[in-house]
Every structure is written in structure tokens, then in C-alpha cells.
Amino acid sequence: MAVPLLSFLRAFPATLEQGLIYALMALGVMLTYLILDFPDLTVDGSFPLGGAVSTSLILSGFSPLPALLLAAAADMAAGLVTGLIHVKLKIRALFSGIIVMTALYSINLRITGGSSLLSIPRGSVTLFRNNALAEALPSALSTLLIALMLVAAAKIALDLLLGTRLGLLLRAAGDKQRVVTALGRDQGNVKILGLALANGLVAFCGGVLCQQQRLFELSMGTGAMVLSLASVIIGVNLFKRAEKLRDTTKVIIGALIYKASYGLAISLGLRPGDMKLVTALLFLGILSTRLLRAKEAEDHA
């Protein structure tokens, strides 16, 4: 027991960094799944899209931040397409996401010029290296602190957004479409907008992760949606009674817990390849208990 625990603790800072970065994607998935009530599988394609765009741009000499913003723009376009397919062609949410996700695989390969791996040289400027902020921070903690800043910024931005008129409308679209229509707004357009915003956040995550790992992998998107959803559901269910805590906070904690349990499982001897199965089972467990609860509660009126 002592050896796995030790290796878990040794890897803990890295786990925390990863957890924070993945929390960015979980926040995006929270926006679609929790707020808009839209299971958006685009994420499996838009997560690597964000990585591909940002990494390619950095390799061609862009600064990390503009690269991320362009990546976010690319992903917003992807979310927009998913939304248009769903709303205008009236194709089910899951299928709309799968269609775009599949198309993105090819598009991502085009962006990287055909290679499924891109590595960022040590000397390149990224958010985590070779910039003034990273050099000003203590080197052992700089990655963690920068990741923390990014997540905090995303959380605050999302909280602020959800409190605006537009934010209320997005929440209404996920809660009761009729209300959005009754307000004289096209609920389809509200959904499309929400999908674009959420995927923008996902791109951000993909780009940041690639910059931190200094590596882009085409396969990084596989299961991205499920692991983000697991983070969302863990966070929201664990703190069900904590009404004071915002959903964004719960989701970030959920992502950290997910990554920590992932790290624990690895140090207990499971292989990285086993983890998709573990995630699937975990996910199944949470969803089935959640389903049972959904029948009892809500909308008794």
C-alpha cells in the first residue's frame, strides 16, 4: 500500500495541474449539458481542434494567447455547425455532435498537415514557459499557478455571463424552451449560441493542455466528452446540498476529484489503457443513481 500511495503523492502536483486544465473543458461541457441540457459530443472533436489550431499557430510563430483565441474561434465555428445541424435540420442532439466530431477528425489532420503528433520545442514561448509571468513565478509552482489563474478567469467569466440577460436566456433555454419562445426569442438561436460559447471554452482547454504538455495528439479527443461529463456530474452530485456553492465551483472540484482518482487508480497498478473502462463504469454508476433520483424530484407542479 505504501508504494502506490507514495507514487500517487509524488505525482500529485502534476495531477492537480492536469485537473485544473481539464476543468476548463468541464466548464464548457457544463454549459451545454447542465445549462442548455444538450449532450454535446462535438467536444471529442473540438477538444483536439483547439489543440491542433493553437499548436500549429505556435509552431508557425504565433504568441500563445492569440493562438488560443484563434483556436477558440475555430471551435466556436464547430459548435455553431453542430447547433445549426440540430436546429435547422432537426437532427437529434447526439447525432449532430457525432457528425461534427467525425468531420473534425479529418479537419484536425488537415490543420496539422497530416501528422497525428505535433511537439512544441522547449524553447518556444507558451503560456507556461519562456514568458515573463512564468519566469516571475517560482519554477516548481509556475505551471500550477498559471493553470489556476486560467481556470479562475474562465470560472469568473462564466459566472458573470450566466448572470447577464443573455445568461438568463441561456439558462431558460435549457430549463424550458417554451419560456424562451414566450419571450419572443428564437430558442434555436439561443441554443446555437450556447453551443458555440461552450465549444470555445473546450478549445481553450485543448490549446492550454497542448501548450502545457508541449505536445498535440490527434487521439486526445477520444472520450473527452465522457471524462468532462464525469467531472460535471461528480461535482454537481457531490455538492448537491451545497446551495451556496456555484455550479462552476462544483464542476472545477469535480474535475480535480476525477483526475485525482485517475491518478490513484494508476498508482494502484491500473494501466492508462484501462482508464476508459474505469471512466465508463464510474459514469454508468453515477448516471444510474441519478436517473433513479430524477424520477422522484423536480417539476411536481
Place this chain on the structure above:
Amino acid sequence: MLEMSGLRKVYNPGTVRELCLFENFSLSIPGGQFLSIVGSNGSGKSSLMNLICGTIRPDAGQIAVDGLDITKMPEHRRLKRIGRIHQNPAMGTCASMSILENLALADNKVRRMNLMPGVDRKRKERYREMLRPLGLGLENMLDARAGSLSGGQRQALAMVMCVMTPIDFLILDEHTAALDPKTSDLIMELTDKAVRENGLTALMVTHNLRYAIQYGDRLLMLHQGGIVLDKAGKEKEATRLEDVLDLFTQISIELGN
């Protein structure tokens, strides 16, 4: 003035279940009129409401408001000037949002849905004043989630949200049917008050013949997509519950119910 002329609506066209509900249906409702519509199930009451709101489109005919043809206007555009209360009290409010947030949403109907703060705290007192006359205590629980309210409270909240911004028409689609008798009476009184105070043109579909007699200044009975009774003004006032009930029973017997 709401004018429907030559409306035709066929369900499941080209199948064995084809049902022609409306054929050359016409009805005009002068501005400011409170119209009650009764009729058995399948008589076309709800379809009529859906046609007016744009939830469904007619296969032929025209719907016009003050001379403006709205037949092809999408539902959400029409609802800018139409308020609609559904039978299910859960339809008019967002369960996961607080009373305050729901009211703010309705308040923002006429505003741009931009990045301004969604809830204007300065309007809180104004919201309380709107809720107080309901006598349901909603004014003291602005932070409660709408999903935690009773059916009557939720329907009353939906009503307030509907008439919060200026509208021309109020569509009431069996809006008391899911409530207990006492709460129904309360919601009916609130409805009547809202219609009179705002000078609205109102269309109320109801299964409650008593309400249809007691409220409104015109009474319509639909049967298989046609108007079998249409009384307004003095004629309506003279109409007794028994008369309507007799006709209603007669129709039902014809149908074999």
C-alpha cells in the same frame, strides 16, 4: 382585431388517420374582447390556439392582426405581442430559476438580451408590488426556485410574467384545468383582472362551463372544427349554464360519448 379567414387544417394528410379539423374556418375577434371557448375534446379548441400563436401552421387561409397578415410569421415573433398561459403550470416558468430570475427574464422581454446584468436589483421592489396583489405570499420568497412552488403559485407567477410587458392578446389554454377548485377560482379572478386592467383581447379555452358563462363578453362553442354557438354582449349575459350544458350534452351524445 384578430381575423381568421378560410382556415384549413388537416392532420396526418395522405394517411388512413387523415383528419380534416378545420375547413374554411373563419372567426374575427374585435380588440378588447374577452372570448371564452368551450367544446369537447377534439373539437379544435387547442388547435385554434396553436394556429393563432403559430405553434402550428394552417394548410390554407389567413390569420391577420389589425390587417397585418401573420399567417407565415414564426411563433416567437408573434409571441412578442401575445401572452400564453398553458394548462400545465410548469410551462410558463423556469423551474431551476428563482422567482426573481423568472420575473427578470419576463421584464427583459422588451429589452436587448445582451451582457447587461440579467437581474436589475433596483426593480426588486417593483416586482414585489406586482406579486403582492396575488395574495399568495410570493413577494416574500423572491429567491425561491419556481420549481418549488405549488401549481397555483406557479400559474399566478406565469400570469404576472405574461402581462408584465405590453401585449395585445392573452391566450389562456385551459389554464385552470390542472388546479384545485379554489385555486382555479383565484386564478380566474386574477385573469379577469389582468385582462380588464390591461385592456387585453383575451381568448380563453376552458372545460369549465361555469367560467365560460361567468367571465368574458363572448362565448363560443366549437364542435368538430366548426362554431356551433356564438353569443356576445347582451345575448351572452342572458345565456344560462343549462342552455350551454344542454347543447354540450347533445353534441356529446352525437359523438357517442
